[in-house]
Each structure stands twice: as C-alpha cells, then as structure tokens.
Amino acid sequence: MADDTAVGYENILVEVSAPIATITLNRPKVLNALSPDLIREVNEALGELDADSNVRAVVLTGGARVFAAGADISDMADRTAVDQLQRDQTGRWAGIAAFSKPLIAAVNGYALGGGCELALMCDLIIAGDSARLGQPEINLGIIPGAGGTQRWPRTAGKHAAMEVMLLGAPVTARRAYELGLVNKVVPAEMTITAAQRIARQAAEKAPLAARMAKEAVLKAFETPLAEGLAVERKSFYFLFSTEDQKEGMHAFLEKRRGVFKGK
Amino acid sequence: MATEVEQHIKVDVEGGVGWIRFNRPEKMNAIGTLTRKQLGDAIKQAEKDDAVRVVVLTGSGRAFCSGADVTEMVGDGQMRTPEDVGNVLRNEYMPMLTRLRTMPKPVIAAMNGPAVGIGASYALACDIRIAVPEAYLLEAFINIGLAPDGGVSWLLPRLVGTGVAYEMFFTGKPLSATDAHRLGVINRVVPQERFEEEVRELATQLAAQPPKAMAAAKRAVNHALESSYEEALEFESYLQEAQAASQEFVDGVQAFLARRAKK
Numbered sequence: 001m002a003d004d005t006a007v008g009y010e011n012i013l014v015e016v017s018a019p020i021a022t023i024t025l026n027r028p029k030v031l032n033a034l035s036p037d038l039i040r041e042v043n044e045a046l047g048e049l050d051a052d053s054n055v056r057a058v059v060l061t062g063g064a065r066v067f068a069a070g071a072d073i074s075d076m077a078d079r080t081a082v083d084q085l086q087r088d089q090t091g092r093w094a095g096i097a098a099f100s101k102p103l104i105a106a107v108n109g110y111a112l113g114g115g116c117e118l119a120l121m122c123d124l125i126i127a128g129d130s131a132r133l134g135q136p137e138i139n140l141g142i143i144p145g146a147g148g149t150q151r152w153p154r155t156a157g158k159h160a161a162m163e164v165m166l167l168g169a170p171v172t173a174r175r176a177y178e179l180g181l182v183n184k185v186v187p188a189e190m191t192i193t194a195a196q197r198i199a200r201q202a203a204e205k206a207p208l209a210a211r212m213a214k215e216a217v218l219k220a221f222e223t224p225l226a227e228g229l230a231v232e233r234k235s236f237y238f239l240f241s242t243e244d245q246k247e248g249m250h251a252f253l254e255k256r257r258g259v260f261k262g263k
Numbered sequence: 264m265a266t267e268v269e270q271h272i273k274v275d276v277e278g279g280v281g282w283i284r285f286n287r288p289e290k291m292n293a294i295g296t297l298t299r300k301q302l303g304d305a306i307k308q309a310e311k312d313d314a315v316r317v318v319v320l321t322g323s324g325r326a327f328c329s330g331a332d333v334t335e336m337v338g339d340g341q342m343r344t345p346e347d348v349g350n351v352l353r354n355e356y357m358p359m360l361t362r363l364r365t366m367p368k369p370v371i372a373a374m375n376g377p378a379v380g381i382g383a384s385y386a387l388a389c390d391i392r393i394a395v396p397e398a399y400l401l402e403a404f405i406n407i408g409l410a411p412d413g414g415v416s417w418l419l420p421r422l423v424g425t426g427v428a429y430e431m432f433f434t435g436k437p438l439s440a441t442d443a444h445r446l447g448v449i450n451r452v453v454p455q456e457r458f459e460e461e462v463r464e465l466a467t468q469l470a471a472q473p474p475k476a477m478a479a480a481k482r483a484v485n486h487a488l489e490s491s492y493e494e495a496l497e498f499e500s501y502l503q504e505a506q507a508a509s510q511e512f513v514d515g516v517q518a519f520l521a522r523r524a525k526k
Contacts, residue, residue: 186497187479187501193504
C-alpha cells in the first residue's frame, strides 16, 4: 500500500505507511495542548487505524520539539467542578484504551500533565535525549486527571511517582529510562525514526498474538494474579486455533522467518 | 548617576571563537557574587550565539582562577551561612558548570596560570585543557576544612583515577602542569611566549571544523559517561545516522575525494 496522509483532521496528522501508521499531534503554537477536539481526533484516528488491517502498529508523537505540554490552562482557569465533570475531558481516552495494536509513543521535549499521561497510555515509550516527563499539576493546585496518579506508580513505583506528583518537577529522559518508564533514549532528531523502526519490528509479528499479549499485560494492572493467569492461559490456548501459530511454529522448524496474516 | 558596573568577566567574540576571560587580576581572578552572575550570563550567551563555534575560558594576569572569593565568604567578619554555601553551589554553580559540559560546542580551558578550588572545577569541566608550564591544578578545599565541590568529585577520578584524585583532595597540594600533562588531564603545555598564539590557533582550527559533528561527539561522550557499552554503541549508531544525513557529511566526503584525486 502506498504512503497516504489522511485528511479531515485539524489538530493531528495521520500518515499511513503500511504496515505502520504515525499520528502526529499538530498544534505547535500551543505546544500541542490537549484540547477536546484534539483528543476526539486522536480517538477517531485510532478507531480507524484499529479497523484498518493494513496497519499493524502505530506511532504516536508530538513531532520534533514537544510531545504535549498538558491541557489548555487559559481555557480551564475559571471553570467549576460541575463544568469539568460535564466535559469529562480527562476521561475521554477510550480510543486508546480500546486500541488493540502496539502503540508506541515517540517523545521529544516536554510531555507534561495530560501529555505525560497520554504517553503513559501507550505500550512503549521511545524518548529523545532532551525529553522531560512530568506531572506539574500540583503547581496549579490540582492533580493529574487522566491516569497519572495510577499509571506512574504502576510503572515507576510509589516513591518516584510521589516525587513527580508532589514536587511538580519533571524527570529527564535518562531518569525516566532508569525508572523503567521509557524503553529507549535516542538522540532527539532520531526519536520518531527509531519509534517507527520499532513499530515496523512489532508489525512483523503475529497480529493476533500481539493483541492477546497486549490484552493480557494490561489485565495485569487490573486483576488479581489468579484471574490474570486465567486470561493468559485462555489466550494461549486460543492462539493454537490460528493460522499464524501454525505458520510461526512451522517456519521455526524450517529455519525460515514466519509470515503472519492475522488469521 | 549610574556607576559603571565592574567587569569581572570579559567577553570577546572573534572569528568564531568566544573568549570568556576571568577579569579580576588584582584578586587572582577570584570568583565573587558579581563574577558568578557575569560568568553565568557569558556562558549562556556563548551557548546561544551562533557566531560562537568554540568557547575559550581563560584568565587575565597571572592566574586562571584562584577559586571562590574567601574574603567575600567571611566579609564583614560574618561567615556565610552553611545553607548559603549549599545554595550557591546548587543554584548558581551547578547550572553553569552543567551548561559548560553539555553545550553543543567545544570548550577549551586556556590555563594561563593556576586553577584553584572552584577555579579548578571550571578548568576540569571544559572539554580540552591547554596550560602554561607555571600553571597548576589545586584542590584547595581541604586547606580551609571543606570538601571538594563544583563537580570535581565526579570529574577528577574520571580524568586521573581515584588514587591521584584522593591525594589531591586529602593533601591540598598542587598538581603541576607537567604532571597533569603526563596524566592526560592537560592536553598541552605551552611556554608563556607562545601560549596565546597556540590557544588561538587551536580555537580557530576547531572553529573551522564541522560544528554538528563536534556537537554530536560531545553528546556521545556525555551520554556514554552515564551508560553501558552497549547503550553507548546504540546511541552512537543513531547519532551517526543523523550525522550521515547532514550536509556536513556530504561536503566532507566530497572534500575527501577531491584531496585523494589530487594525489
């Protein structure tokens, strides 16, 4: 399939280069502030890419300079609790939660507040060496509202999470790597390329297995061990009903590389 | 009437070289409050200014820098509070020294004379050191009952090993230019009469080198100092990929081929 840039979005760019796609947050003037429209577009794009069988992995990036510096504060300063509840902006990431394929964040510059939480929702994070990740909400008298208080401790542990939430200062790419929050640190000008390369690696694997693996790993954060193990076992047995499992194992025995169809 | 502000730091930009000169010869270039402010500004400006491709840090008169202005520390018969001592290190020296070590251009310490205490920290934070035979490095902290600061506990063991570093920290005795040269801490020792000229020559030579390639070398080294061998290899591979896409590489290869054709 030829390269293709989807049209119809105002706040993001979507580029499909099968078998991967790249979503770029594209509000550079406001450091990719996460407006309701931008969030809606990301969700929509992910929905389309989930349904597109030519796409097997997706990179989510903010481009060369900034990932996303949180929400639009000027828009929030005078809102009431009821306004916020009704808009429920922070809860509207259902598209990411439902996305079944590998999703890789390519983070350059600041990933702050909602921007950092968005990166944490992805499956892998590749960071440029100048990246800074943090939850500075406390400096504004609020707390993270899109999963930060829950995903940070699950990934980086309680004490690192507390440091970031209570002091409001971001961590460097290097520190984030040491905390296990970031998979790889590369020179900033290569972040997107590196993430796309990793997406292509993931796209070569058996899609159904990738989907089951992702589901099972995400379950680990939400279930007791016995229940998670049960999910894993069922998925494991289920995959023996797929063509990809036959292909994968025969290719291994024949010392060739498996070609997976997602069937 | 406005009084003229003393110039504790003198800055000149000439032929791609940014000269930052400690300018308190009557005090052996001791660093006081005003010096710190002006030095910080000069280093920041040198990093920002595209006309500066190489930075030279040097002193006027007989010394490179004799360290913190102790008369200021105990001025008015009042010792500076311990908290002040810590705060000056964290809030003023730390950002400056970090900037010196990480700015994307070469920084040369031209040691026209002794570098003592925090003065030695500045010399050691530079990328390359060139010195007159009369120069020396002195970790003077012990002589007034203090511990090493300004990053030398990190830099010196990396440059000379822990044995020599401890000897310097424990005895407070100078490391002569000749010995420092033998240990690889000082790159070149040049007699007074040729010193300025040779510094200028080296700086001018570096100013003509491909700037992005030099910046990449500095980035690679700084990254490698905090990583494993394999992490360093991988980071290099990405830096090289970016550099291989640069005009500097195209021009460099063309010049190389033209030189070979001439032979």
